[in-house]
Amino acid sequence: MTTGIPQSPGDGLTPVPLAPDQKLPAPKRLQSPKQIAWTRRRRSMARTWAAYRKSKMGMAGLVILVIFVLIALGAPLLASRESISATGAEGAAWESPSAKFPLGTDNLGRSVLALTIWGSRISLFVGLVATVISMFIGALVGIAAGHMGSWRDSFLMRVTDWFLAIPFLPLAIVLASLLGASIWNIAFVIGITSWPGTARLVRAQTLSVKTRPYVERARALGAGNWHLVSRHILPNVFPLIFANTILVVAVAILSETTLSFLGLGDPLSVSWGTILELAFGAGAATRGAWWWLGPPGVAILLVVLAFTMCGYALDEILNPRLRRR
Amino acid sequence: MTRRYVVRKIAGALATLVFVLAFNFLLFRVLPGNPAQILARNKLLPQDAVEQLEEDFGLNDSMGTQFVKYLETTFQGNLGISYTFREPVSGLISERIWPTLLLIGVSTVGSMVLGLLIGIYGAWRRGSGFDVSTLGGSLVFYAMPEFWLGILLLIFFAATLGWFPISGIVTPGANFTGFAAAADVMNHLFLPALTLTLGLIGEYALVMRSSLLDVMGEDYLTTARAKGLRESLVLRRHAVPNALLPTVTLVALNLGFIISGAITVETVFSWPGLGLLTYDAIQAPDYPLMQGLFLLFTAAIILANLAADLVYGYLDPRVRYA
Numbered sequence: 001m002t003t004g005i006p007q008s009p010g011d012g013l014t015p016v017p018l019a020p021d022q023k024l025p026a027p028k029r030l031q032s033p034k035q036i037a038w039t040r041r042r043r044s045m046a047r048t049w050a051a052y053r054k055s056k057m058g059m060a061g062l063v064i065l066v067i068f069v070l071i072a073l074g075a076p077l078l079a080s081r082e083s084i085s086a087t088g089a090e091g092a093a094w095e096s097p098s099a100k101f102p103l104g105t106d107n108l109g110r111s112v113l114a115l116t117i118w119g120s121r122i123s124l125f126v127g128l129v130a131t132v133i134s135m136f137i138g139a140l141v142g143i144a145a146g147h148m149g150s151w152r153d154s155f156l157m158r159v160t161d162w163f164l165a166i167p168f169l170p171l172a173i174v175l176a177s178l179l180g181a182s183i184w185n186i187a188f189v190i191g192i193t194s195w196p197g198t199a200r201l202v203r204a205q206t207l208s209v210k211t212r213p214y215v216e217r218a219r220a221l222g223a224g225n226w227h228l229v230s231r232h233i234l235p236n237v238f239p240l241i242f243a244n245t246i247l248v249v250a251v252a253i254l255s256e257t258t259l260s261f262l263g264l265g266d267p268l269s270v271s272w273g274t275i276l277e278l279a280f281g282a283g284a285a286t287r288g289a290w291w292w293l294g295p296p297g298v299a300i301l302l303v304v305l306a307f308t309m310c311g312y313a314l315d316e317i318l319n320p321r322l323r324r325r
Numbered sequence: 326m327t328r329r330y331v332v333r334k335i336a337g338a339l340a341t342l343v344f345v346l347a348f349n350f351l352l353f354r355v356l357p358g359n360p361a362q363i364l365a366r367n368k369l370l371p372q373d374a375v376e377q378l379e380e381d382f383g384l385n386d387s388m389g390t391q392f393v394k395y396l397e398t399t400f401q402g403n404l405g406i407s408y409t410f411r412e413p414v415s416g417l418i419s420e421r422i423w424p425t426l427l428l429i430g431v432s433t434v435g436s437m438v439l440g441l442l443i444g445i446y447g448a449w450r451r452g453s454g455f456d457v458s459t460l461g462g463s464l465v466f467y468a469m470p471e472f473w474l475g476i477l478l479l480i481f482f483a484a485t486l487g488w489f490p491i492s493g494i495v496t497p498g499a500n501f502t503g504f505a506a507a508a509d510v511m512n513h514l515f516l517p518a519l520t521l522t523l524g525l526i527g528e529y530a531l532v533m534r535s536s537l538l539d540v541m542g543e544d545y546l547t548t549a550r551a552k553g554l555r556e557s558l559v560l561r562r563h564a565v566p567n568a569l570l571p572t573v574t575l576v577a578l579n580l581g582f583i584i585s586g587a588i589t590v591e592t593v594f595s596w597p598g599l600g601l602l603t604y605d606a607i608q609a610p611d612y613p614l615m616q617g618l619f620l621l622f623t624a625a626i627i628l629a630n631l632a633a634d635l636v637y638g639y640l641d642p643r644v645r646y647a
Contacts, residue, residue, distance in 0.1 A: 165630065173619075174352060177612075258585070262589065286491055297473040305464065308467070
């Protein structure tokens with residue numbers, strides 16, 4: 001990877017050209033290969049961040065995300081847990097927005113603002129857990145197929161294609177319905193249905209990394225499969241997996257919302273999807289209660305938009321196919 | 326078209342179909358919630374009745390025998406009996422498929438025409454205000470759950486303004502005939518179709534835009550210009566027809582997306598199609614119905630992909646000789 005950004009001299013890795021009257025610096029302490037690798041990775045991350053900061057779209061997305069993460073973490077400070085339980089409701093039913101309830105109340109008299117704040121926790125949590133599962137399976141299958149090659153590759157890609165052929169929502173509905181409603185099951189279902197795209201992407205990148213000279217060199221020096229994958233292939237495929245991860249979170253959050261809206265969510269926890277399900281089920285749409293149906297949807301829209309913006313911005317920096325354009 | 330290409334594509338689709346059948350069979354027998362467990366959950370059922378039901382469902386046979394039986398009945402078009410409707414699943418599906426086909430058909434055509442036009446104009450005037458705002462709009466519609474968009478349209482145009490009916494496919498109690506009946510259905514169709522269309526436009530626009538931008542650099546456009554063709558003719562006769570190719574596959578790829586959309590949007594507008602039937606199956610839960618719908622949706626998508634591959638191979642010789 002060559003970029004126009006100058007590499008910092010004096011880190012013991014790049015030869016520093018000496019001025020005629022300059023003395024050689026005292027030899028630095030020898031570094032272990034691990035330290036060298038990490039110094040390189042840190043530098044590469046700093047370079048990525050510098051490029052990322054120039055992307056307006058990426059920074060806007062990041063700011064929105066930070067705000068939502070702070071809201072999710074600080075939920076107990078912003079609204080009491082009591083106020084969103086059916087018994088602890090503080091207002092009258094179906095109140096339109098007022099000074100006390102900026103976003104009105106639901107059919108039980110609970111503040112919609114408090115519900116939306118608490119809902120961010122479950123929605124983000126399910127989105128992240130689902131993404132971790134999806135990424136794990138996708139990366140495992142992709143690297144295994146790309147690295148092992150031959151019939152194993154064909155077999156794994158055939159299976160991936162099969163899963164790609166099955167439409168996501170009907171499969172997720174069937175699985176969620178059979179497994180029962182809980183936030184872990186929902187996360188699992190989304191994770192297990194959304195990995196094929198990642199697997200293909202990772203496989204393609206693995207195939208390209210595999211043919212590079214340094215992998216050949218490591219193999220010639222007697223490196224085993226585990227060493228090759230963990231030290232050479234994974235670190236080079238990782239940036240792409242990371243960019244993809246962020247895009248998958250957006251899809252996972254949307255999926256959670258859809259499954260919850262169809263009544264497959266955890267009835268005991270409040271997520272943006274379950275708020276919408278309750279509201280629609282209670283007839284909020286026909287009563288024109290926009291303050292109940294609006295906020296959770298706007299929150300989903302903003303978070304998904306933010307993840308997508310961050311993902312595209314990162315993809316543009318990290319994806320070798322896009323970078324060349 | 327070469328025979329080898331056609332045979333390979335059809336064999337691939339058949340293999341996928343067999344995988345889906347096996348998967349569908351295992352899914353409903355291995356996971357918790359299989360018929361035997363559901364029966365066992367009902368403590369009031371006398372033991373001999375449970376045994377009789379197990380016999381009827383064929384649950385006492387070996388897995389292999391059950392699978393063969395399952396394949397046999399499925400290929401005969403027998404998808405079992407719905408728990409809630411107490412009717413054959415195949416009958417329910419064939420009853421409810423028409424409203425869904427109407428909804429999906431209208432939204433696909435609508436989103437394709439609008440999306441392609443937006444994409445062509447955006448690529449032609451790249452970087453203009455129109456281009457930037459439609460790109461942003463596509464992103465926003467992508468980030469929105471489709472059912473939520475439907476709910477917003479419902480609140481605004483149906484519940485508040487009263488321009489369109491809130492739910493259903495025909496006005497209950499009204500006995501329209503001929504033109505009036507068709508107009509009534511169109512009136513009910515408008516909002517659900519608009520929701521699905523808005524959800525799909527973005528993707529067609531994006532694919533058309535990038536495909537046209539790719540084509541713009543091709544040598545044959547330089548040739549066309551060198552012949553002295555006007556820019557609009559270069560675009561219309563040479564660039565657009567070639568750039569349209571990738572959108573052919575998109576129609577098939579989008580079918581999965583549009584089915585997902587139909588499930589939630591039909592739920593919002595109580596549109597009596599397969600989506601609403603899926604929602605009913607979830608609420609019960611009605612496993613034979615769910616299994617039948619799952620099989621139908623998956624088979625439809627496999628066949629659509631096969632059709633797209635064949636059409637694409639016919640249209641673009643570069644693909645079939647690759």
